[in-house]
Structure formats: structure tokens, C-alpha cells
Amino acid sequence: MRKLPPLNSVRAFESAARHQSFTAAAAELCVTVTAVSHQVRQLESCIGHKLFERTGRNVELTPVGRTIYPFLRDGFDQIAHAFSIISAPKDGDAIQLSTTRAFAERWLMPRLARFNQLYPNIVVHIHGSEKAVDLRCESIDLAIRYGPVEDCDRGSVILEDFYIAVADQSLCPADRCATIDDFRNRPLLAYKWKNQDLEAPAWSAWLARVNYRQGTDFRISWYSEETLALHAAERGLGPLLCSDVLIEDEIRSGRMRQIEGPRMPGFAYRLVEVSSPGRKQSLAIFIDWLRQEADLCRGMPALSVVK
Numbered sequence: 001m002r003k004l005p006p007l008n009s010v011r012a013f014e015s016a017a018r019h020q021s022f023t024a025a026a027a028e029l030c031v032t033v034t035a036v037s038h039q040v041r042q043l044e045s046c047i048g049h050k051l052f053e054r055t056g057r058n059v060e061l062t063p064v065g066r067t068i069y070p071f072l073r074d075g076f077d078q079i080a081h082a083f084s085i086i087s088a089p090k091d092g093d094a095i096q097l098s099t100t101r102a103f104a105e106r107w108l109m110p111r112l113a114r115f116n117q118l119y120p121n122i123v124v125h126i127h128g129s130e131k132a133v134d135l136r137c138e139s140i141d142l143a144i145r146y147g148p149v150e151d152c153d154r155g156s157v158i159l160e161d162f163y164i165a166v167a168d169q170s171l172c173p174a175d176r177c178a179t180i181d182d183f184r185n186r187p188l189l190a191y192k193w194k195n196q197d198l199e200a201p202a203w204s205a206w207l208a209r210v211n212y213r214q215g216t217d218f219r220i221s222w223y224s225e226e227t228l229a230l231h232a233a234e235r236g237l238g239p240l241l242c243s244d245v246l247i248e249d250e251i252r253s254g255r256m257r258q259i260e261g262p263r264m265p266g267f268a269y270r271l272v273e274v275s276s277p278g279r280k281q282s283l284a285i286f287i288d289w290l291r292q293e294a295d296l297c298r299g300m301p302a303l304s305v306v307k
Contacts, residue, residue, distance in 0.1 A: 005046040012039035013051060014076055017061055017069045093282040094123040098135070099144035101128035102226040103269065106246040107159075108144075111293050118289070122282045130194040135274045141283050143272040144290075147198055153270060158294035159245055161266035163201040165259040166247055167239040172257045179260045180212045180239070187221035189240040191229035201264035206241055210261045245269070248297065269294075 004010075015025035016036055026033045044051050051065040061069060099108065104126050112124065127133070127140065135143060149157055165180070172178040188203050203220060221238060223229040226246075233240035234250065239259055243266055250256040271287060 009039040009043035012036045013043050014072045095286050096125050096141045098127040098133050098140045104128045115289050145272050146269050147267050149268045156270040157268045159269040161243040161245040162263035163266050164244050165241050165261050166256045168236040169257050170236050177260045183239050186238040187219040189229050189232050189238045190220050191223040191226045
């Protein structure tokens with residue numbers, strides 16, 4: 001017979017360790033903070049080791065706590081997986097996806113109808129955020145992250161982008177390729193990412209690589225959201241330096257046109273999923289479909305590069 005401490009105490013510890021908060025653990029377990037604290041103290045008394053350092057409202061794992069937490073986390077994951085195999089799915093065969101708002105709106109959502117036609121029983125819930133969420137804490141199955149990629153993560157990359165200058169076709173000359181001089185009386189549109197770890201290519205770097213009328217003093221109109229800047233460009237408020245992945249459909253349709261100039265190196269979109277004993281079938285299907293859609297994009301003729 002296995003010698004185990006009280007399982008309610010183990011469950012309280014695992015939840016508090018995962019959230020690093022007794023309050024969040026209490027909310028998850030539908031008990032009071034006092035009850036969580038009591039269960040953790042009971043476990044500490046049972047094993048003879050302190051598991052948390054309590055500093056005001058914050059808690060941190062002790063060395064013993066850090067040692068046992070990963071094993072308990074993985075154990076609960078395996079228990080949950082065992083019951084998910086035999087449990088009837090709720091809300092269809094659902095997938096929780098996290099990605100940036102811009103990628104969700106500009107690339108994923110225009111293609112999602114095709115996925116729904118192929119797999120009508122699989123429901124995709126989309127969480128749009130610039131923040132890299134903790135997949136376990138937020139119960140997210142899959143994230144599409146944007147940023148630089150290490151060589152060891154190259155296999156998870158589905159798309160890579162460049163930054164190009166574009167403008168609504170109504171602002172561009174009909175008989176030739178637009179140049180930046182065509183927009184000297186309009187502000188250049190720009191945006192700021194909430195993710196401070198990423199720095200998007202700037203107009204100053206792009207302008208340094210093109211010839212334009214000397215003495216031109218371009219103004220910049222700043223937007224707090226990437227999607228707002230994209231909408232502003234589509235409504236003819238000015239040119240925008242943006243990801244070719246996010247503007248690809250509009251360029252191919254002719255609604256937006258590329259401005260003569262360089263392609264600035266961008267970043268990569270890669271898949272990140274929770275490590276678990278088994279991947280549910282709906283997630284495997286969705287990942288295969290994502291890769292196929294990305295392959296279709298890469299297989300299309302490149303957008304015209306104007307130097």
C-alpha cells in the first residue's frame with residue numbers, strides 16, 4: 001500500500017505552488033484562504049519540511065517545495081488526462097488558443113472558417129493578448145508566440161515575417177509604384193507594442209535605407225495598439241511599416257500597396273503547447289491544419305519586393 005499524505009493537503013499545495021498565491025489557490029479550489037493555509041501547514045507537519053516562505057501576501061517555494069512541486073504538478077496532469085480520455089467533452093471538442101490580437105485578427109480569423117468547415121465539431125476559443133500567458137495557469141492548450149527564436153526552437157516555427165511600408169491604394173499613384181515622397185503631407189503611422197521585450201523595426205531605420213526628397217520632415221502618428229494602426233492605414237490615414245504576414249491578404253487583393261523601399265527583418269511565429277502525457281486529438285488536428293495553412297502562405301509567390 002502506498003504511503004501518502006492527506007490528498008486534500010497535497011492538492012492545496014500543488015495549486016498554491018502553481019499560482020504562487022494562496023488567494024488564487026483558494027479561488028480555484030472553491031475554499032477559503034484560511035482553509036488552503038491550514039491544508040499546507042498540515043502537509044508541512046506530515047512531511048517535516050517547510051514548503052513556503054510567506055512574506056506578506058506573497059509566498060515563495062522553499063528548496064524542498066521546489067523539489068517536489070514538478071512531480072506533483074505532472075502527477076495531477078496525468079490524473080486529469082486519464083479522466084479526460086473517458087469523459088464526454090463539454091462545448092464540443094474544444095481548444096483554448098492564445099496568440100497576439102493582431103495575428104488572431106489579421107491571419108488566423110480569415111482562415112478559421114475553412115477549419116470550421118473541415119472540423120465542425122471542434123470549437124476553437126481564442127485568447128488575444130500581447131502578454132505571454134502561463135499556459136498551465138490559464139488552461140491554454142496552445143499558444144502562437146511572436147518574437148526571436150533560438151536554434152533549438154526552429155522546429156516549432158510556422159511563419160517568419162519582414163516589415164514593409166504599405167499604404168491604402170487610394171493614396172498611391174495609379175501609374176507607378178508609390179515612393180515615400182508621395183506621402184510627405186501625411187503622417188507616418190506607427191504603434192507601440194505592450195511587450196517591452198520586442199522592438200519593432202522603426203521608420204527611422206527604414207528611411208535611412210531609401211532616397212527621398214531632402215528637407216522632408218516626416219511626422220509620426222502613434223497608436224497604442226498594432227491593430228489600430230493597421231485599421232488606420234486601411235482607412236487611408238497614412239503609410240504604415242508593418243509585418244508582411246499581417247498585411248499579406250490586403251496586398252494580394254490590391255486593397256493595400258507596397259511603397260518602394262526595403263524589407264526589414266522581422267520575427268517568427270512559433271507554436272508552444274503544454275507538455276502533457278498525451279495530446280488530445282482535436283489539438284493534434286488543429287496543429288496539423290495550422291502548419292498546412294502556413295505552408296500554403298510560404299508556397300505562394302512572394303509579395304513584390306521593391307528596392
